[in-house]
Amino acid sequence: MKTIAEINEKIKTGKAVVVTAEELIELCREKGVKKTASQVDVVTTGTFGPMCSSGLFLNIGHSRPRIKLGGGRITLNGVPAYAGLAAVDLYIGATALPDDDPRNSLHPGNFTYGGGHVIEELVSGKDVKLEAIGYGTDCYPRKKLATWINLKDVNEAILFNPRNCYQNYNVAVNLSKKTIYTYMGILKPELGNANYCSAGQLSPLLKDPYLKTIGFGTRIFFGGGPGYVAWWGTQFNPSGKRKENGIPCGGAATLALIGDLKAMKPEFVRGASLVGYGVSLIVGIGIPIPILNEELCRQAAVPDGEIWAPVVDYSQDYPQSTGRVLGEVNYAQLKSGRIEILGKTVPTGSLSSYRKAREIASLLKSWILQKQFFLTQPIFFFPGPESGYTFKMLKEKPVKQDNKPN
Amino acid sequence: MGKKLVLNFPSSLVDKPIISSLVREFNLDFNILKAYVTPEEEGNLVLELTGDEGKIGSAIRHLKGLGVKVELLSKEVEMIRERCTDCTACIPQCPVGALWMDKDSFQVKFSSEKCIACGICLKACPTRAMVLRI
Ligand code: SF4
Ligand code: SF4
Numbered sequence: 001m002k003t004i005a006e007i008n009e010k011i012k013t014g015k016a017v018v019v020t021a022e023e024l025i026e027l028c029r030e031k032g033v034k035k036t037a038s039q040v041d042v043v044t045t046g047t048f049g050p051m052c053s054s055g056l057f058l059n060i061g062h063s064r065p066r067i068k069l070g071g072g073r074i075t076l077n078g079v080p081a082y083a084g085l086a087a088v089d090l091y092i093g094a095t096a097l098p099d100d101d102p103r104n105s106l107h108p109g110n111f112t113y114g115g116g117h118v119i120e121e122l123v124s125g126k127d128v129k130l131e132a133i134g135y136g137t138d139c140y141p142r143k144k145l146a147t148w149i150n151l152k153d154v155n156e157a158i159l160f161n162p163r164n165c166y167q168n169y170n171v172a173v174n175l176s177k178k179t180i181y182t183y184m185g186i187l188k189p190e191l192g193n194a195n196y197c198s199a200g201q202l203s204p205l206l207k208d209p210y211l212k213t214i215g216f217g218t219r220i221f222f223g224g225g226p227g228y229v230a231w232w233g234t235q236f237n238p239s240g241k242r243k244e245n246g247i248p249c250g251g252a253a254t255l256a257l258i259g260d261l262k263a264m265k266p267e268f269v270r271g272a273s274l275v276g277y278g279v280s281l282i283v284g285i286g287i288p289i290p291i292l293n294e295e296l297c298r299q300a301a302v303p304d305g306e307i308w309a310p311v312v313d314y315s316q317d318y319p320q321s322t323g324r325v326l327g328e329v330n331y332a333q334l335k336s337g338r339i340e341i342l343g344k345t346v347p348t349g350s351l352s353s354y355r356k357a358r359e360i361a362s363l364l365k366s367w368i369l370q371k372q373f374f375l376t377q378p379i380f381f382f383p384g385p386e387s388g389y390t391f392k393m394l395k396e397k398p399v400k401q402d403n404k405p406n
Numbered sequence: 407m408g409k410k411l412v413l414n415f416p417s418s419l420v421d422k423p424i425i426s427s428l429v430r431e432f433n434l435d436f437n438i439l440k441a442y443v444t445p446e447e448e449g450n451l452v453l454e455l456t457g458d459e460g461k462i463g464s465a466i467r468h469l470k471g472l473g474v475k476v477e478l479l480s481k482e483v484e485m486i487r488e489r490c491t492d493c494t495a496c497i498p499q500c501p502v503g504a505l506w507m508d509k510d511s512f513q514v515k516f517s518s519e520k521c522i523a524c525g526i527c528l529k530a531c532p533t534r535a536m537v538l539r540i
Contacts, residue, residue, distance in 0.1 A: 050532060185495045186530050193498035272532035347498035355492035355512035
């Protein structure tokens with residue numbers, strides 16, 4: 001048994017033993033869980049994939065004369081930003097598209113540029129064109145603004161992502177006779193390919209499956225800089241099905257994350273274009289897991305071959321929410337490049353980069369070893385499986401002619 | 407010198423042994439990069455011909471005379487390394503195995519020799535790391 005305070009003390013004196021999740025798996029294989037748990041203090045994890053529920057708060061500073069953007073209209077490089085905040089605050093979401101983007105009118109749309117790309121350009125230090133109109137007030141008389149803005153000049157740039165870091169995810173296939181274009185990538189007909197999106201054995205929430213060490217206030221690697229867990233993520237579902245090893249075999253937990261974009265790096269914050277689907281933001285995340293006891297060590301050492309994901313048909317079952325699962329595969333199988341589904345050998349592809357996940361886990365490890373990064377004791381923990389907290393579908397209440405809620 | 411060609415056979419020619427006659431009559435080596443039948447029952451063949459320049463020219467004229475549409479594969483697809491995140495989304499899309507993952511470095515590799523410039527990976531890549539140079 002160790003505490004986070006003790007681990008931080010070891011980090012300070014340069015005595016902490018920090019390993020990546022990949023290294024932990026090896027150590028446990030060699031020495032067993034018990035011995036490894038007593039030796040290792042921190043395990044670092046990583047993930048790097050498209051996360052649509054991401055966006056950026058900006059405060060651009062006041063102009064002379066002043067303009068009130070709240071209630072007006074704002075675009076950044078032609079992409080609409082949310083103008084429902086105070087005078088010069090705005091939010092740009094990862095999936096926002098320019099008004100004149102043809103979208104899927106010529107299916108499949110290309111989705112070349114959107115909110116995710118604006119965020120990437122900002123973090124890369126590029127100037128971004130802000131155009132805005134306000135309605136004018138006595139205190140904010142100006143009605144029009146067109147200016148280049150740069151990340152270094154804005155007051156605050158807070159990346160706040162309401163849902164990142166999915167604990168586990170579907171493997172997407174297509175049973176229909178035509179190619180489909182999804183957020184899981186291009187799916188060729190009749191089981192032409194199977195796409196997945198998780199770093200598996202390196203992915204943060206798969207390594208602490210009950211979120212025993214991760215909670216509100218946990219300090220993390222976020223887009224190349226330090227960030228924090230700001231809440232449990234949207235669509236949080238601790239009550240889903242789990243394997244005997246405690247690892248969920250579907251979506252499950254998510255995290256809301258917050259961090260300063262000014263401290264982030266373009267290598268870990270990238271715009272993404274998903275043909276036929278839309279625009280997204282690829283975010284690099286790493287979470288340190290303190291090995292406080294043997295159980296945490298055992299869980300963090302679960303390898304790809306023991307982490308399972310459901311195979312789901314995205315031509316019918318996913319869009320219609322039928323809940324049907326075609327089978328289960330593990331991440332070792334997925335990463336081998338081929339899996340078996342319904343008796344057929346199917347090539348796999350990933351939307352999430354394992355190479356980048358590794359890079360993140362080792363960067364976070366080096367931050368800790370260099371005493372640049374200390375662990376945090378969460379302020380509170382998130383609902384667990386015993387809480388009954390779950391994820392609901394929308395219960396539609398049809399809008400009738402009288403326009404009154406029923 | 408090799409030349410990459412895209413041949414399109416009308417359905418009436420699909421069953422004919424046209425390619426083997428190229429080898430005999432023009433003394434050319436060929437390497438089939440991809441072959442498929444379109445939904446309109448036309449045959450499409452991407453091949454690389456190697457041999458004498460002049461003979462390749464005559465072979466192309468011969469094919470055209472038979473009613474085969476011949477296009478030079480002059481397009482080149484390139485991978486912009488800095489834009490590639492090594493996600494692997496493109497790999498199962500490539501019809502000729504020109505994209506694969508190196509199992510040690512987890513880096514995605516691209517072979518321009520194998521690539522037939524079909525363009526599928528350009529769409530499949532979320533960070534648009536694959537580009538067409540004409
Ligand atoms: S263009 Fe892309 S998908 Fe097509 S052959 Fe070349 S590498 Fe493969
Ligand atoms: S899809 Fe793009 S980013 Fe992903 S591995 Fe292929 S070229 Fe690289």
